[in-house]
Amino acid sequence: VTVRETRGDQGDPASAAGRTGLFFCRCGPNLGTVVRIGELEAARWPAADVATHGVLCSPEGQAWLAERIRSRGLARVVIAACSPREHEHTFRKVLAGTGRSPWHLAMVNLREQVEWQGGDPAAATARAGRLVSAALARVALQRAIPAEEVEVSADVLVLGGGAAGLSAALTLAGRGRKVIVAERAFVLGGLANQLDAVFPDLECASCFLEPVLDRVLHDPRVEVLTGAEVRRVRGAAGRFEVDLELRPRGVDPAACLGCGACAAACPVERPDPWSAGLGRARAVGLPYPGCLPHVSVLDADACLRGRGQGCELCAQACAFGAVRLDDAPRARTVTVGAVVVATGHAPGEVPEVDGVVSSWRLERMLHPDGPTRGAVVGAGGRTPASVLLVADADEDGDLPGRELLKLARIVKTRLPAARVTVAGGLDRIPALRRDAAAVAREGIALVPGRLAAPPLAAGGGVAVRLADGAGGAPEAVAHADLVVIHGAGRPADGTADLARLLRIATGDRGFLLDRASPFEPTATRIAGIYVAGAAAGPRPLADAIRDGAAAAGLVHASLVPGEKRALEPLAAEIDAARCGGCGVCVSTCAFGALVLRDGKAIVEAVHCRGCGGCAAACPTGAAAARHFTRAQLEAEISALLSSGRDG
């Protein structure tokens, strides 16, 4: 290590800012071939102390720097060395160690962005000189930023009470976390709780979900909010503030026993939203048999009162006085340290043709408590003698195949005499081969071919054109009394709005995107927000449950009760005297960190991430970005362009 010191005090024109030191680092052999360090060092700089060191980041170099800062009484330091991405942190610590503000450092990236980009040494050295000038101009204007902390909330908000959300909630509550489960519907369990049996062993869905639901509903650490919609999200990991709107249930859950007397009294009949379009239901009553919480819901839109007519029949019929005809929406704001998004997906849709159903509608048919009480109904309302199952969802991978194999087995059990066929050549898909073989042994036919055209009603049944996409084989036309199509899953209603509120990305199909970070499954691009289950795209139930547990594990690991989170040091500032309350900054802040109060913008530092967007947008100069102030950046621009002309 060589230390070469140059001249001593040159006088410091920026004396108000304190004495400034300018240090060049040779970075071992890395700097000095293209950029002529000696030439730079010998130039006249407005700095009190100019020196060069061999390896400034080494322990010896750091000690030398600290000593130099102390002995020369330097208040500010410019280091021309490697990228600040590499060692800004190191040198800030050195400054802090000498009692200086770590914010009084500016680095010049000579290594990555000049030396290593090669070219003519004269041009490179001239450019390096401009960059040094800019750093000196900027450092004189840099201000110390006090470190501030805020206590984190260890509570967690789980959006969605389906399988993935329940999994996350239980895994969190099991370690003592307070969990708020906000479910948009008035029942928990999501799509899974409406299934009869799940893949691959035809296990009874409600048998394994109900105990879980029971635990969630009775765990004192879990608060369940139903009818909940997210309206606003602010803040960052460790402290999010989420405004929820709780839609009115119209029934007091504490008083209702779920007896159904209200539904029996209700004069309104409308399509049943829980029957996949198969059945009809009253405007008030249990969403579906066995739902949890087992409490009636009054659909205000369907109710006669919602149409301006007077009717109180349900309230009169309720022996427990549980009906609340005047129930109104409520607002609720929760402060949490993390958010797990588990809002699920919507099943694929299929064309409206008699005898054609979606796989989801078949699921509901097969459920013994479903709209057909478990009966399989084909074209013309008859029990089908032949059933064809086919997928129309290439984008969902193996999932449609698994679903169809499961459904085929159940159908074959219910209708042993029926000819059951699964198209798609599933026995040729490696991941499905074993299950497909088992299905075939049960007398279910497996045929190649994918849906080549929309199904058509034909001869009292349905005709389907199948084509084998693989080899260009001729199309085949299959006939069946019931055709079951598994369409591609869709994002649940409101997913796009939710993504916007949470500031997380969506993919091509509109599903929420995780960050695809191998060691942080379910983590999104926003720290502290996780996406679990089918909200990120259709997936097997087991995977959704695993996602929930994974998200909970990451929350446990990163959000420790009692810890403090450093406030963003670069948080924006507002000069109230200049602020006209125009609201441009408030409107452009992606984090909701700016609010208007009494006609002036205010920065809520706990929510600010320090991007500086407000400072750029503010038309009066009231908003300022710390460490990236207008004065600092303008000084950089001027210095870059004003030093001796090159070229």
Added chain:
Amino acid sequence: MAHEPRIVAFLCNGCAYQAADRAGQAKLDIPQTLLTIRVMCTGRVEPAFVLRAFREGADGVLVAGCHPGDCQYVDGNLRAAARHAVLVEALAQAGIEPERLRLAWASGSEAERFAEIVREMTEALRALGPLEYGRRALEGAGPLAAGPVQVQVQVQDQGQVRKPKVAFYWNASCGGCEEAVVDLGEGLADLLAKVDVVLWPVALDFKRRDVEAIPDGGIDVAFVNGAVRVTEQDEWARLLRRKARTVVAFGACAHLGGVVGLGNLSEPADLLEAAYRAPASISNPEGPLPGDPVREGGHDLSLPVLLPRTLPLGEVVEVDYVIPGCPPSPAIVAAAAEQLLGAGPRPPRGAVLAPSASLCETCPRKDSKPERLEVSALRRLATSAVDPERCFLAQGLVCLGPGTRQGCQPGCVEVGMPCRGCFGPLDGVRDGGAAMLSAYASLIVPGGPAGGGEEAVKALAAQLPDPAGTFWRYSFAAGLLPRRPRTT
């Protein structure tokens, strides 16, 4: 060696700066043309920074950040894209080629892409040649080389009670500022009773020699309206500066160049061509232009000639006070007269005599502003039905109120017109047009980050007609880039 372009590059810390580092680590061949400024996000980059870089000698400006969708601040890069789209259009109007201002995306791992961006931009700028805005475009008229005239402010006449001597003069203006004086109504009679008018061409007959005969410093206050556009106005400005102890820039043209300043979007020769030769309604077969010598009745005659650009009064002579507005409202004219001619203490020298506060604060529509302003469709006053009570910005109309100084009330907003910025920016804002361009463009985010993305933002920004005339309607000649950089 040929001129190597100088590119000021604003690189975001999250992506582009990292890409530049990676390009170095990979020892990629990159021209030594970038002068890099690290910012946390491209959303921090103010259009005024870009203008300043050009003004101070950059040949190009690069703003590079994360790909849309990857911004760690969600949509900072889309805000940058909106500002860029509007700014590039405005710069094109001012004769700065779009290739000189580039917005690019490079993730932290895209070293080669970053290198390619720098190579392409360097090549493009080599082909265009130097911009050298500062060297040519900022130079003024010939006489300006001497710089503003310095005047020794004299002590008030001791013990003598006399009426202050006042001059009103007009340079390149429409006459509206004279109207503003007359608009004082009965107050004008009071004012005139208190002062001794030594010059007021609109009302009384004075000759230049009358003013020249006044001893230097013999006028107490000269109110000068209008921009300085021709040589004669330059001479009058200097004459009045010499004769008056206090010079007041009266109205938007004297303050910021005003609408006259939009002439700086064209070269003088083109203006003359358009005014005196091109119009079909003008018969000018021999094609003489003002300034060409004419011999008439044995005398050599000529008209004053256009200066290379319109100048605010303050760029020709030192100005002591500014009364802003197009025109200044009677209220602020009366208040200024009291401040400058009354017995009380004067405001600090250099003050703009209207509150340094945003018009929004006093706007009757301010309570109708939604929590978040988002411009998802641009509307124009001429072709849209306008809600008479709702915030203009909330209706998708361009309103410069947020960045404009108060003092006009009752002004345009009260009669259903969005603010067009005639009172200029608040103290300390160097370029009000650039500031309002940034503010307005920042609101253009159709559908938010989950919505239309970069293309939608650009498409919306492109619908804004005449951005230079919209945001610098009254202040182009006083902006960071007050004229075209080169002859067309």
